[in-house]
Each structure stands twice: as C-alpha cells, then as structure tokens.
Amino acid sequence: xxxxxxxxxxxxxxxxxxxxxxxxxxxxxxxxxxxxxxxxxxxxxxxxxxxxxxxxxxxxxxxxxxxxxxxxxxxxxxxxxxxxxxxxxxxxxxxxxxxxxxxxxxxxxxxxxxxxxxxxxxxxxxxxxxxxxxxxxxxxxxxxxxxxxxxxxxxxxxxxxxxxxxxxxxxxxxxxxxxxxxxxxxxxxxxxxxxxxxxxxxxxxxxxxxxxxxxxxxxxxxxxxxxxxxxxxxxxxxxxxxxxxxxxxxxxxxxxxxxxxxxxxxxxxxxxxxxxxxxxxxxxxxxxxxxxxxxxxxxxxxxxxxxxxxxxxxxxxxxxxxxxx
Amino acid sequence: xxxxxxxxxxxxxxxxxxxxxxxxxxxxxxxxxxxxxxxxxxxxxxxxxxxxxxxxxxxxxxxxxxxxxxxxxxxxxxxxxxxxxxxxxxxxxxxxxxxxxxxxx
Numbered sequence: 001x002x003x004x005x006x007x008x009x010x011x012x013x014x015x016x017x018x019x020x021x022x023x024x025x026x027x028x029x030x031x032x033x034x035x036x037x038x039x040x041x042x043x044x045x046x047x048x049x050x051x052x053x054x055x056x057x058x059x060x061x062x063x064x065x066x067x068x069x070x071x072x073x074x075x076x077x078x079x080x081x082x083x084x085x086x087x088x089x090x091x092x093x094x095x096x097x098x099x100x101x102x103x104x105x106x107x108x109x110x111x112x113x114x115x116x117x118x119x120x121x122x123x124x125x126x127x128x129x130x131x132x133x134x135x136x137x138x139x140x141x142x143x144x145x146x147x148x149x150x151x152x153x154x155x156x157x158x159x160x161x162x163x164x165x166x167x168x169x170x171x172x173x174x175x176x177x178x179x180x181x182x183x184x185x186x187x188x189x190x191x192x193x194x195x196x197x198x199x200x201x202x203x204x205x206x207x208x209x210x211x212x213x214x215x216x217x218x219x220x221x222x223x224x225x226x227x228x229x230x231x232x233x234x235x236x237x238x239x240x241x242x243x244x245x246x247x248x249x250x251x252x253x254x255x256x257x258x259x260x261x262x263x264x265x266x267x268x269x270x271x272x273x274x275x276x277x278x279x280x281x282x283x284x285x286x287x288x289x290x291x292x293x294x295x296x297x298x299x300x301x302x303x304x305x306x307x308x309x310x311x312x313x314x315x316x317x318x319x320x321x322x323x324x325x
Numbered sequence: 326x327x328x329x330x331x332x333x334x335x336x337x338x339x340x341x342x343x344x345x346x347x348x349x350x351x352x353x354x355x356x357x358x359x360x361x362x363x364x365x366x367x368x369x370x371x372x373x374x375x376x377x378x379x380x381x382x383x384x385x386x387x388x389x390x391x392x393x394x395x396x397x398x399x400x401x402x403x404x405x406x407x408x409x410x411x412x413x414x415x416x417x418x419x420x421x422x423x424x425x426x427x428x429x430x
Contacts, residue, residue: 007329009417011403014353017410019361075358117359117411222363271364271375322395323372 019116022266023076025220029213030083030261036209037202041091046203049086051085051095052102056082059103063111077116078224084124084261087203088254088301089131090139097135101127121308123270125301168253169191170312172297176245193251203257214260223264226273227280231259234284239241242292258300268308275318276312282305357410366405366415372398376405376415383418388429391422399423 037045060078064071072078085105089098105127110119132139167189170179183189194207203210217223232250239246250256263283265270270279283303290299307314327345337344366376375394379386382390399419 004332007331009329009414009420010327011407011416012347012352014412015353015410016405017408018355019358019411022361022363022410045382077361115359117361154348211391239380266361266363271367271377317393318371320367320375322398 004079019075019077021223021300023080024219025085025222026080026261029216030080030087031205031224032209032212033087033206033257034083036206037087040205041202042155044091045086045197048091048093048098048202049083051098052086053082055099055102056085056106059106060111063107063115067074067111067115067196069115072115075116076239077110078106081110081123081127084203085127086258087261088124088128088201090146091202093131093138097131097138100134104130117267119267120311121305122262122265125262125305125308128301129305130309156238166204166253166297167248168297169290176248179248190251193248195251201254202250204252207251207256210256211261214256215258217264223260224273224276226276227263227269228259230277230280231263231284232256234281235287235323238285238288239292242288244292249288253291253298253300255300258304262300262304263307268311270318272318272320272321278314278318279307279311282310327363349391353412356410360413365408365410368407369404371402371404372400374399376419379412379422380413380415380418382423388422388425390413392426396426397420 026137030174030281034045034049055080057073060073062072064073073127080107082102083101086098089101093101107123108130109126110116111121113119139200167179167183170182180186183192220224228258232255235255236246236250239249264278270276283306286303286306287299290296290302353373360377362377367374370376372395374396376399377411378394379391379396379399382388382394396419401416401420403416409415427429
C-alpha cells in the first residue's frame with residue numbers, strides 16, 4: 001500500500017481559543033482597574049506600568065536566549081505578570097525598585113522553572129514578596145492624597161503627594177475605632193472603600209472596577225466562580241466569628257483583587273473543582289490568620305503564595321471520581 | 326474516534342458508518358504551546374479523568390503513574406484535545422500511553 005496522505009490522530013478540529021486569547025481576556029478584565037487607577041493617580045500609572053512591562057519583557061527575552069527557548073513574550077503571560085505586579089506594589093516606589101521587582105517576578109517567579117505553565121508560585125506575588133523583604137520600609141509608604149472622607153473631594157483636589165496610611169495599617173496600629181474616625185462614619189467608610197478613595201496600591205483603588213473585570217472573566221469562563229466565592233466567604237465568616245467587621249476586611253487591601261485575579265491564576269492553582277475549593281478555604285483562613293495575629297497588616301500575598309506551595313499535594317488528594325467507578 | 330485514512334484505496338465495509346473529509350480551513354492549524362493547567366480538559370472529560378496529568382506523565386516517562394489515574398478508562402473521545410487552548414496532543418499521549426502499558430504486560 002502506498003501512503004499518499006499524512007495521517008494524525010483525531011480530533012482534527014479544535015477550538016479557536018489559544019493561550020494568547022486566554023491571556024487577552026485577562027488583560028481586558030484588567031482594563032477597568034487601570035482606568036480607575038488613572039483617574040486617581042494620573043499619568044504616574046503609565047510610567048510605572050511602562051517600567052514594569054518593559055523590564056518584564058526584557059528579562060523574559062534574555063531568559064529565552066540563555067535557555068535557548070523559542071521567544072515566548074508574545075503569548076501574553078509576561079505582560080499579565082507585569083500588569084498584575086504594577087497593581088499590587090505601592091504607587092510611589094523608586095524606578096529601580098519597580099524594575100528589579102518586575103524582573104524578579106519573571107526570572108525567579110517563572111523562568112527558572114522552565115517558562116509558562118511550569119511555575120509553582122504566582123509570579124507577580126513572588127516579585128512583591130521579594131520587594132517586601134528587600135526594602136520593607138519603602139514598601140509601607142503608600143503616598144496618596146490621604147484619607148478623604150468624601151469620594152468627590154479627592155477627585156477634584158488632585159494629587160498633592162502627601163502620604164496616607166492604608167485602612168489596614170490604621171487598624172493594626174490604632175484599632176478599629178480610629179479607622180471609622182478617619183473616614184468619618186461607617187457609611188462613608190463603605191462607600192469610600194467601594195469606589196476607592198483611600199490610600200493603597202493601584203489595584204486596591206476600586207472594588208467596583210475589580211468586580212467588573214472579575215465578572216467579565218466569569219462570563220468568558222476563564223475562571224470558575226468557586227475560588228473567588230469560597231475565598232471571600234471564608235474570610236467573611238472567619239472575621240464574623242472573631243468579632244471584627246467582616247465587610248471592612250473584604251473591601252480593603254486588595255482582597256477582592258487577590259480573589260479574582262491572583263487566586264485564579266490557572267498555572268498555580270489545583271486542577272479540580274474540589275481542589276480549588278480546598279485551596280480557597282486554606283488561603284482565606286491564612287489571610288485571616290495573618291491579618292489578625294501576624295505582624296503584617298496585609299495577608300493576601302503570603303496566604304496565596306503558601307497555598308501555591310501545597311497545590312501539588314491538594315492535587316493529589318482531590319482526584320475526581322471517575323465515571324462509574 | 327474512527328481511523329485516519331492514508332490513501333484513497335481503502336474499501337468501504339459493512340461497519341463503515343461514515344466518511345469524513347475536512348477542508349484545510351476546518352483543520353486545526355494552531356501552534357503547540359505549553360500546558361497552562363487551565364483544567365478545561367478535566368472539566369469536559371465525560372469519564373471524569375485528568376487528561377493533562379496523562380500527558381504530563383507520558384512526556385516525563387512516568388507511565389506507571391497513569392494507572393493510578395485510571396488511564397485505561399479513557400474512551401478516547403477527543404473532547405480534551407478539542408478544548409485545549411494550548412493545542413496539546415492529549416489524545417496522542419493517551420493512546421501511546423495505553424499501547425506502552427499493554428506492551429509492558
């Protein structure tokens with residue numbers, strides 16, 4: 001028999017989706033957050049983003065060259081890491097700290113494991129953790145227009161660069177009553193946290209913008225609802241039991257950003273739905289533990305990094321039950 | 326499902342239920358990329374197996390591990406390969422893995 005055709009195994013058709021289109025959806029979901037960040041911080045957002053994106057792409061290219069891999073900057077993963085990294089660092093860092101943090105996120109967070117899909121830890125959080133341990137003092141200087149009680153005021157006043165403490169920082173240092181006092185009443189506190197008129201990172205500015213992005217990802221089925229929902233619910237219930245204001249804890253400190261964008265990073269989370277729920281409960285409990293008992297006032301970063309580390313173990317115990325078996 | 330035909334000289338037999346010809350437009354031509362563990366293959370698997378684990382074990386030559394993950398129960402429907410955004414050859418890895426397991430016995 002003469003072999004006339006090249007043969008391959010079925011299926012010969014497939015989805016139109018590629019890795020890049022998955023990444024593109026995440027980038028689109030990040031847009032509302034960037035728009036809100038631009039409203040509150042102005043052109044500084046552009047400079048910081050540009051710095052971190054360029055250094056991320058450059059370090060990935062250098063790693064590709066050294067490891068003799070195909071150039072992998074066009075699949076969008078380095079871009080997402082840089083964009084997420086920009087959202088979780090304090091806005092007023094030195095330019096070289098941004099460059100170092102972003103390069104570390106790519107090199108130590110992703111490329112040393114062999115590139116996209118092989119990394120154990122969330123690259124953006126690796127960069128943040130590196131900066132937090134290298135320059136702890138700079139990483140607690142937030143520099144914002146201060147804590148304005150009304151949402152409109154800070155929009156009109158613009159940026160005077162005075163440093164403000166984040167709500168969680170005040171909570172840790174001076175207690176819950178002081179937080180209410182700075183915001184002027186519990187109602188103002190909630191509205192301010194929701195629309196985003198308090199000191200914090202670019203990504204913390206507005207819960208509303210993060211929710212819009214998160215819902216877009218859910219509609220596009222790039223993330224499953226299990227992780228954000230379980231994570232936020234765990235934090236809410238745990239703080240309710242401990243007698244602290246649970247709604248305040250959910251709305252502050254990038255917890256929602258972590259729930260929708262960090263804890264749903266496909267590469268570093270468990271595969272099955274059962275595993276995802278275990279992951280989210282563990283991360284939620286660790287966040288509560290760090291925020292209430294630890295010396296850090298922010299627990300999202302380390303809780304998700306810790307759960308990333310035990311993801312292979314979760315994968316092992318959360319095998320799906322096969323059909324009929 | 327079905328068999329790929331390598332020439333035009335095959336015969337139609339009693340069991341032949343259909344002949345499928347795809348144009349080059351319909352064929353999938355995207356490049357193979359790294360697995361990003363999006364777990365879409367796990368979600369679509371009708372037998373509730375973990376195709377990405379099969380492929381990972383196949384490339385790293387841990388064929389014995391695939392028995393633990395019930396490789397034998399795979400019905401080779403190809404749903405995982407269809408859905409994979411990274412265009413991984415999941416079905417190929419599963420079939421090759423099954424053949425190698427059979428040869429070892």
